[in-house]
Amino acid sequence: MIYEMVVVTNMAIAILFALSLNVITGFCGQVSLGHAAFLGIGAYTSTLLTKSGLPLTAALVPAALMAGTVGFFVGLAALRVRHDFLAITTMGVGFLFVGIVRKQDALGGEIGIAGIPAPDFGRPGLLVLSIVCAVAFGAFTVMLKRSWAGFAFNAIADDEDTARLLGIDVPKFKLWAFVIGTAGAGLAGALYAHQIRYIGPDSFGFVESITVLAMVIVGGIGSIWGVVVAAALLSALPQWFQFVENYKLLLYGLLLFTTMRFAPGGLASIVDRFKNRSARGS
């Protein structure tokens, strides 16, 4: 049972993490290639707090706040740049985070921080907490998408200049997307750190940022349930491929490539296609 619990907890954390990026990239159309940095900020913040004796539940909010605050400043910087310049700037933020952590002894430096205290409610409790957080954040993004803000995000994602002409306060909504998205990632980071109970600079690098972006794109940009399914699948994939250990990553890479090549709209578009076909058939 422990194995299944670990897999499902990881899945829930991955879903939360992917949903958080979905607010920035999916809803608001702002690419981020450095989202793992905010997972890291949440992980380190919560770890420092629980190591000093605080319970995990009390460390969740500070972790999200810290990530959201840094996210606000990154968002401010992101207002200066667009499209691919933004993608590379956020990528730079990711490398900057890892580079700073590596050289900070207070954060464990190169070696990282081991022996993170286990939450006092045990594995089943952490599983429940992760699912609750993922569901709550998911519900929040559904609401967000249907609200006026969701409409504004959508307009900005479609065409920023037109959105501005329509009188939408583009910088304000972009900043909100960054703050909400990065705070969500911080929350995921706090859960992640106490699930794995070890964190180091390599846990939050470029590869992790790409992996979470892949979840959003494979799910179908902006589609909430598509992202949920993709995050669940892609996070569990390495475990399922265990039987072909040597070819695990090869398969993963090919899968990413073929999904994009043959279903560029992601999982959401595949389902839409089936829906349309059956609608026409009846």
Add this chain to the structure above:
Amino acid sequence: MLALDLLIQGLVQGSIYALIALGLTLVYGLLRILHVAHAALFTLGGYLGVLVTNATGSFLLAILVAMVTVGVTGMAVYRFAYRPLLGRSPLVALIASIGLFIASEELFRIVFGAYGLSYVDPPLQQRVQLFGDISLSVARIMVVVLAVVLLTVLGWLSVATRTGVAWRASVSDPPIAQAFGIDIERVRYLNFFVGSALAGAAGVMVALLNNLVEPTMGAVPSYKALAIIVLGGLGSVRGTLVAALSLGIIEAFGTIYIGNYLDRDAIAFAFLIVVLMIRPHGLLARG
């Protein structure tokens, strides 16, 4: 003397960056795709260089074979990976490209082993005495020379030949270029060939400098090259060159003077972020 030493180190590293990033600029200029798999072509070049040199004993032949093979492979990547995705969000192509990159890294590992290959008898290892007590291997000098020559030729071709003019026209305004009778498809294939061939050459040279090719040798170029073309102002050949050299030099000095606070990559990206905050369209952006 340290400063001069660092400057030379930086220039050598910058020349390698330039060779890799230049090909990427060519691709980006036309397709607006962040072509991460470019680094896989660079790795392929490295492997071909070592394999052909070890088999035939001729380094020159190895460079030629690597450039042509990698160039053709690049055209195939365009035909089978990117062309079908042209009308889509660039993010889709980016993820496809990342998938391709991960898969090819793994393929190199499975086919050639995780520990990599080396030159049996590495060429160009003689050392040349420069001013004072600074000496450099011929291979290092070759890297700089190769970068300068290839870039000059490319720069000249782009202003002095019809194909070059067609290329620049297609970069700045594809529909208008097409209206003037330029065969955009042909320009794209040509770009992938030339850009990939340059990456192949860079792979051979890096394999020589480290005397090692390994499956992960493309990991750093995969993102660093993207940073360089962005820093240079995306799609600008001159900008890419300036960005590559300045990044090489800043990394060389940075790791010595602020290496206690930031690692090499973080120094490079801190520089990138500062530049983009001041000039949001890169170092040498027009307008």
